[in-house]
Amino acid sequence: MKQPYTPRPNSNRKFVGGYRPKIDAWEKARGKVEYVDDITLKTRFPGMLYAKVLRSPHAHARITDIDVSRAEQLPGVVSVMTYKDPEFTSLRPTNAGWTDGVDTVSYDRKMWRDFNDRRVLGDYACWVTDEVGAVVAAESEEIADEAIRLIDVQWEVLPFVLDPIEAMKPGAPLIHPDMTQTNVLPPEKMGGDDVFLNKGDVDADFAEAEVVIDGTSIHHNATQASLDNWCCLVDWTEEKFTLYSNSFEADQTRMHISEMLDLPLHKVTVISSYVGGQFGRGDTGEQPFFLFTAILSKKTGRPVKFRHTRRESFHDSRQPSIYYGKVGAKKDGTITSLYFKSIGNTGAYADHSIFALKFAPLEISEVSFAHIPNVKLESYAVYTNKLPACMMRGVGNSQFNLIFGHIVDLLAEKLDMDPIDLCIKNFGHEWETLPDKSLMEVLRQGAEKIGWRKKRNKPGQGPTYDKTKKRGVGFSLHPAWHAEWQEVRRGHIPISIILNPDGTVILNAPTVETGTGSNTCNVLGCAEALNFLGVTPEKILWNHVVNTDTSLKDCVQTDSSVSYLQSEVIAAAVEELKKEIFDRAEPVLKAKSKDLDIVDGRIFVKKNPDQGLTVKELLFQGDLVPIVVTKSKLANAEKTGVPYFANFAEVEVDTDTGKVDVLHLVVINDCGTVMFASGAEAQQVGGQVMGMGETLTEEIIYDETTGVPLNFNFIDYKIPTIVDMPDIDPILLEIWKGAGEYGACGIGEGTLTCTPRAIMNAIYNAIGVRINDIPIKPEKVLRALGKV
Amino acid sequence: MPKTSKGTKKTIATPPTEIKIKINGCWHNFEPERGDITSTMTLSYLLREKLGFTGLKVACDEGGCGACTVIMDGKAILSCMMLAVQANGHEILTIEGLEKNDPIVAAFAEQCEPGYGTALQCGICTPGFVMSTKALLDENPVPTMGEVKEALSGHICRCGCYAGIAQAVTHASEKIAKKGEVS
Numbered sequence: 001m002k003q004p005y006t007p008r009p010n011s012n013r014k015f016v017g018g019y020r021p022k023i024d025a026w027e028k029a030r031g032k033v034e035y036v037d038d039i040t041l042k043t044r045f046p047g048m049l050y051a052k053v054l055r056s057p058h059a060h061a062r063i064t065d066i067d068v069s070r071a072e073q074l075p076g077v078v079s080v081m082t083y084k085d086p087e088f089t090s091l092r093p094t095n096a097g098w099t100d101g102v103d104t105v106s107y108d109r110k111m112w113r114d115f116n117d118r119r120v121l122g123d124y125a126c127w128v129t130d131e132v133g134a135v136v137a138a139e140s141e142e143i144a145d146e147a148i149r150l151i152d153v154q155w156e157v158l159p160f161v162l163d164p165i166e167a168m169k170p171g172a173p174l175i176h177p178d179m180t181q182t183n184v185l186p187p188e189k190m191g192g193d194d195v196f197l198n199k200g201d202v203d204a205d206f207a208e209a210e211v212v213i214d215g216t217s218i219h220h221n222a223t224q225a226s227l228d229n230w231c232c233l234v235d236w237t238e239e240k241f242t243l244y245s246n247s248f249e250a251d252q253t254r255m256h257i258s259e260m261l262d263l264p265l266h267k268v269t270v271i272s273s274y275v276g277g278q279f280g281r282g283d284t285g286e287q288p289f290f291l292f293t294a295i296l297s298k299k300t301g302r303p304v305k306f307r308h309t310r311r312e313s314f315h316d317s318r319q320p321s322i323y324y325g326k327v328g329a330k331k332d333g334t335i336t337s338l339y340f341k342s343i344g345n346t347g348a349y350a351d352h353s354i355f356a357l358k359f360a361p362l363e364i365s366e367v368s369f370a371h372i373p374n375v376k377l378e379s380y381a382v383y384t385n386k387l388p389a390c391m392m393r394g395v396g397n398s399q400f401n402l403i404f405g406h407i408v409d410l411l412a413e414k415l416d417m418d419p420i421d422l423c424i425k426n427f428g429h430e431w432e433t434l435p436d437k438s439l440m441e442v443l444r445q446g447a448e449k450i451g452w453r454k455k456r457n458k459p460g461q462g463p464t465y466d467k468t469k470k471r472g473v474g475f476s477l478h479p480a481w482h483a484e485w486q487e488v489r490r491g492h493i494p495i496s497i498i499l500n501p502d503g504t505v506i507l508n509a510p511t512v513e514t515g516t517g518s519n520t521c522n523v524l525g526c527a528e529a530l531n532f533l534g535v536t537p538e539k540i541l542w543n544h545v546v547n548t549d550t551s552l553k554d555c556v557q558t559d560s561s562v563s564y565l566q567s568e569v570i571a572a573a574v575e576e577l578k579k580e581i582f583d584r585a586e587p588v589l590k591a592k593s594k595d596l597d598i599v600d601g602r603i604f605v606k607k608n609p610d611q612g613l614t615v616k617e618l619l620f621q622g623d624l625v626p627i628v629v630t631k632s633k634l635a636n637a638e639k640t641g642v643p644y645f646a647n648f649a650e651v652e653v654d655t656d657t658g659k660v661d662v663l664h665l666v667v668i669n670d671c672g673t674v675m676f677a678s679g680a681e682a683q684q685v686g687g688q689v690m691g692m693g694e695t696l697t698e699e700i701i702y703d704e705t706t707g708v709p710l711n712f713n714f715i716d717y718k719i720p721t722i723v724d725m726p727d728i729d730p731i732l733l734e735i736w737k738g739a740g741e742y743g744a745c746g747i748g749e750g751t752l753t754c755t756p757r758a759i760m761n762a763i764y765n766a767i768g769v770r771i772n773d774i775p776i777k778p779e780k781v782l783r784a785l786g787k788v
Numbered sequence: 789m790p791k792t793s794k795g796t797k798k799t800i801a802t803p804p805t806e807i808k809i810k811i812n813g814c815w816h817n818f819e820p821e822r823g824d825i826t827s828t829m830t831l832s833y834l835l836r837e838k839l840g841f842t843g844l845k846v847a848c849d850e851g852g853c854g855a856c857t858v859i860m861d862g863k864a865i866l867s868c869m870m871l872a873v874q875a876n877g878h879e880i881l882t883i884e885g886l887e888k889n890d891p892i893v894a895a896f897a898e899q900c901e902p903g904y905g906t907a908l909q910c911g912i913c914t915p916g917f918v919m920s921t922k923a924l925l926d927e928n929p930v931p932t933m934g935e936v937k938e939a940l941s942g943h944i945c946r947c948g949c950y951a952g953i954a955q956a957v958t959h960a961s962e963k964i965a966k967k968g969e970v971s
């Protein structure tokens with residue numbers, strides 16, 4: 001029997017923070033919610049066609065000639081288009097990282113505007129699977145597939161490179177020679193120089209420091225693996241352009257379509273509803289496949305559906321990074337300098353690479369290393385012929401944590417100090433003095449739950465179980481992201497509340513529901529704010545379809561922050577709703593607004609509480625027109641710092657077989673305010689599947705001689721199942737508090753950030769040998785133990 | 789009719805001119821000649837793309853994730869790994885065929901016991917888990933946790949709600965037992 005969390009004292013919340021089902025749980029459990037791929041029957045879109053795109057079989061190649069005549073003759077093929085068609089040659093080059101989803105941007109203002117390295121259907125392929133050359137629209141997917149096979153392509157096969165270190169060397173094959181004469185992405189304005197933070201003087205400090213330690217860590221190509229294969233349906237008629245997509249953003253996609261296809265915004269409709277898992281796939285929404293599907297729709301005059309197969313859905317990954325870290329400290333454990341250098345394998349296209357390599361570490365430094373006088377961060381993003389890589393449930397955070405937790409563990413061992421004490425002594429943000437209250441409590445509770453003091457032996461020195469097995473414990477910590485002040489770039493966050501005459505409520509708090517539970521947070525936040533009306537969550541309808549024609553701008557599911565951002569606006573909107581109710585009650589109750597109050601849905605005159613009526617009575621006496629309040633608000637810019645989270649792990653390593661079993665995971669998040677406890681715990685527990693998977697079993701494997709990825713499927717890309725997962729204890733805390741009504745922070749993405757390093761430190765604690773590249777497969781353990 | 793290399797007619801069973809499949813209690817007739825079913829069509833394709841039973845999902849199309857699970861003659865099967873014609877004469881149950889207040893659906897929907905999270909987040913894998921759970925509990929109404937895990941080991945939940953799912957199965961088992969006592 002597990003225990004519920006303890007809310008902050010005197011919080012007196014009725015709905016916010018509760019344990020309850022998700023608002024869409026029944027529909028989902030019954031299979032009733034509709035994902036885009038569930039638009040299957042042609043009765044709904046008469047004449048619907050299916051699109052397929054030619055994909056490169058080569059890691060690096062250029063098309064020198066293409067003949068589509070055999071494909072065109074295949075019965076059932078409606079249109080074959082190639083890179084030579086003016087519809088494609090006229091399109092501007094683009095990238096798949098216009099924005100990180102936080103703000104809506106235009107073509108000229110896109111985040112990584114220096115890296116327009118993607119063509120929408122070009123003649124040039126940079127990785128095996130790249131979309132190039134030709135697209136087909138046919139009466140069925142089977143016919144479209146066959147037509148693709150009938151296209152005769154002449155390839156100029158080019159030399160390729162998969163390893164970023166090799167790619168950096170002079171003479172390496174150039175991935176984007178038209179843009180840059182080196183594979184290292186040139187420094188640009190957004191990310192800054194190669195050395196993008198240089199506080200104090202690390203070199204001088206390393207020369208003088210009492211203790212200096214360094215190490216490396218390597219993170220690999222784990223992939224998002226959303227079960228909902230990315231797809232879209234476009235119906236582009238003369239009057240209107242309509243896109244159904246399972247991208248996690250609607251407003252930005254509309255802007256992307258408008259800018260790329262030169263259509264006015266009011267002629268573009270983007271509709272997004274339920275999405276079967278996002279996890280950062282595709283970085284954001286600016287994908288070429290929306291555009292070539294659209295162009296096929298225009299050409300054929302019919303609705304066209306395009307969906308990725310499972311193999312094709314391996315089109316994005318976490319960015320593999322090699323990190324070097326160095327720390328200087330005093331003998332008492334005071335850290336005086338930190339230096340991190342990274343080389344990121346950005347893959348075939350730049351997308352958001354710089355975000356992962358520079359933005360995320362910079363933010364972490366701001367909120368965790370504020371009390372360390374010398375900090376230097378340096379990074380290089382390198383093009384290779386691997387699949388493009390960046391966002392995956394976090395953006396660079398997991399990779400950074402892998403080295404950060406490593407350096408902490410190394411230094412603590414060198415100083416013969418408990419790493420928990422070392423962290424509390426050093427890490428915190430500039431707005432508070434050390435020690436950080438949030439960090440202290442997070443680590444204290446984690447240590448207690450895992451049995452830190454009892455189970456932690458000297459590395460490799462613990463007892464042996466079943467003759468060959470050794471156990472160990474480890475942890476890693478990270479600052480949470482994001483609090484409200486980090487979301488200011490999002491701009492105005494609009495919502496609207498409709499109060500029906502019968503007292504029920506329609507909440508328009510648009511965001512694409514990807515499973516995160518933010519919709520339930522919104523409803524709970526709304527019910528809490530409407531407590532004076534006696535509204536319960538069951539009386540609130542949350543609009544689940546984002547339709548850019550009729551919805552307000554959607555709040556994009558990034559930074560895990562939708563869970564509270566919209567609720568903050570709702571709280572402000574409710575004040576206006578209350579005012580509107582009083583205005584309507586004034587003539588009926590013959591009293592001024594300021595003299596009225598409302599409790600449990602009954603409006604009354606303060607001085608004479610008997611003189612009153614219910615809101616329902618008021619509205620039913622009148623014109624029965626619902627009260628509508630629309631409100632938008634910027635995020636609160638007050639700098640409040642962020643709280644902390646940590647993961648603790650206990651593992652058992654079989655020294656004979658090299659197999660690692662995770663026995664227990666503890667996930668501790670200081671949330672500020674828990675908006676929806678069951679949802680938050682689902683994020684904490686659920687994130688461990690991805691975190692443990694990428695630590696132990698998940699890995700994309702390439703044939704090094706051809707560059708062909710070998711395991712783009714769920715049989716060979718090993719995602720943990722119910723039998724693989726250990727007991728997980730989620731712990732929710734409310735220590736830190738941000739600005740605003742709720743002062744919550746995002747937790748979803750971060751729940752797995754520390755998992756790999758926590759497990760790795762536990763493995764070291766168990767066997768006394770460090771393995772610093774994930775995934776940690778049995779052969780690596782045996783090699784480290786000198787057994788192979 | 790395929791012929792051998794010698795040009796003589798090979799004796800093989802005549803393909804049926806009509807395929808009958810009972811889906812959620814109703815017999816459906818398909819005629820290969822009419823093109824509404826083909827010899828290469830998977831059962832998942834027939835159910836989703838031809839008949840609109842979209843509760844089952846096709847996420848991998850190769851038996852690696854369990855999202856397409858339906859029940860055939862009482863057993864959980866992967867509908868992406870079975871040809872539609874193989875279901876000829878058999879009885880298929882999809883999630884749409886469950887009763888409105890099915891105790892397993894209810895248990896998955898309602899799971900919010902502290903410490904385990906919900907039994908679903910994005911929900912795309914859920915119908916598959918529900919159908920495997922139904923097949924399990926129909927045969928073994930009070931399974932051990934080991935049996936539950938084994939029965940669900942072919943399913944992937946990328947949101948990672950396995951702990952909540954395990955609780956839901958336990959609660960479903962309790963609900964069914966309770967229902968049995970009442971009736």
